[in-house]
Structures are given as structure tokens and as C-alpha cells.
Amino acid sequence: AQKVTQAQTEISVVEKEDVTLDCVYETRDTTYYLFWYKQPPSGELVFLIRRNSFDEQNEISGRYSWNFQKSTSSFNFTITASQVVDSAVYFCALSEYNQGGKLIFGQGTELSVKP
Amino acid sequence: ETGVTQTPRHLVMGMTNKKSLKCEQHLGHNAMYWYKQSAKKPLELMFVYSLEERVENNSVPSRFSPECPNSSHLFLHLHTLQPEDSALYLCASSQVPARSTEAFFGQGTRLTVV
Numbered sequence: 001a002q003k004v005t006q007a008q009t010e011i012s013v014v015e016k017e018d019v020t021l022d023c024v025y026e027t028r029d030t031t032y033y034l035f036w037y038k039q040p041p042s043g044e045l046v047f048l049i050r051r052n053s054f055d056e057q058n059e060i061s062g063r064y065s066w067n068f069q070k071s072t073s074s075f076n077f078t079i080t081a082s083q084v085v086d087s088a089v090y091f092c093a094l095s096e097y098n099q100g101g102k103l104i105f106g107q108g109t110e111l112s113v114k115p
Numbered sequence: 116e117t118g119v120t121q122t123p124r125h126l127v128m129g130m131t132n133k134k135s136l137k138c139e140q141h142l143g144h145n146a147m148y149w150y151k152q153s154a155k156k157p158l159e160l161m162f163v164y165s166l167e168e169r170v171e172n173n174s175v176p177s178r179f180s181p182e183c184p185n186s187s188h189l190f191l192h193l194h195t196l197q198p199e200d201s202a203l204y205l206c207a208s209s210q211v212p213a214r215s216t217e218a219f220f221g222q223g224t225r226l227t228v229v
Binding site: 004035037042043044045046047050091101102103104105106107108 | 119146148155156157158160163165171203205207209210211216217218219220221222223225
């Protein structure tokens, strides 16, 4: 069965701190895709990154970085030097190869960055 | 035009009302989705339309009725809802069968059933 677990419900940090959001997934497929989305107060989910199961290379995009570890079924997201504008709910999601684009979401982590 | 547009943004309806949520995508995608986001719960997939055919219905009560007249438009018709149906309803689109393509989401409709 597919499942995504984000154990951290809420995280609060002070601006300029680094913060890591954890994501653990379960799947029986060997081909799958992992995603991170950001949901600001306005409501829409903003796509941040996609990773396929064959690509374990870590990725950095500005202050954002992602650590994909198949051995531990984890896809963690780190924000370096956090800013107030990073405050949002962050969702990790899984899509399996034969599921036609269907996304399985984690519960989300609400990040609050205080000035 | 933004990629995926949902209207209305907010909706308050009584349990005996009938209303519809609308979603429109301008991305040329061929698959559209309805998700429900309740407080303190993960997003739940409700319906999937691929090439205008419904391919998934995740045990959603019949008081929710989707309609996909073409690949750019998706509706969710609502009738005799319950207070527990109050939630944020999100529409998304993607390109299939490009399975690795990310889904793009609208801003959602905040529904309150009174």
C-alpha cells in the first residue's frame, strides 16, 4: 500500500535558522515519483520539486535542498536561512508509475518562521 | 490567466441547496482531479478524469457529482451536503500518461455547509 508520513505537524523557527522537514514514504512499486508542494495561506498548492525513484541525486535550488534516500524511504526538505515568506504548509506526495498521475499526500507540516 | 482557476473561491450553502464548483485549466493538460482538504487531514483524492473519462471515484458519497465536459473544464455538483463536507476543495490538472509530470493546483474553493 502507498503511504506518505510527515511526522512533524508544526515547526516554528526564527528567521535565518535552517529547518528540515521530514518525509517518509511506503510503496511496493520500483518506479515512483516524489514531490514537495507548498501551500501558502492563499490556498493553492505550489509545486516545488519532483524526483523519480531512479534518481537519488540530491538537489539544491537557492535556499531549498532535498535529500532523497531510498535506503530509508525518505525524501527530506531543508530550507536554509529561513525567511518569514517561507511560512506555509508543506506537503510531501508520492505518485506510483501505474497510477495515472494520482498523488498520495502526507499530512503536511505547518512551518512558521518568526521575525 | 493563471494555470488552474477555480470559482467560486468561497461558498456558504445550506444542507438543502444545490451548487456547483467550477475548475478551468489553461495548460493543455488531459487529466483533471478533485481533492478534498479537511482540517487536520491529508488531501484526499475524490475523482480523476483522464481524457474526459472518469477513471477513479474514491468511494465519494453520491451527494458529490463530478462532470468533465471537455479537457479544460471540470465541475463538482453539490446537493444535500452535510456539515462535515465543509472543507477546501482543490482542483488539479496534469498531463498523462507522462507519469512523472507534476500536477498543478488551483487556489481552491473554501466550502462551508451550514
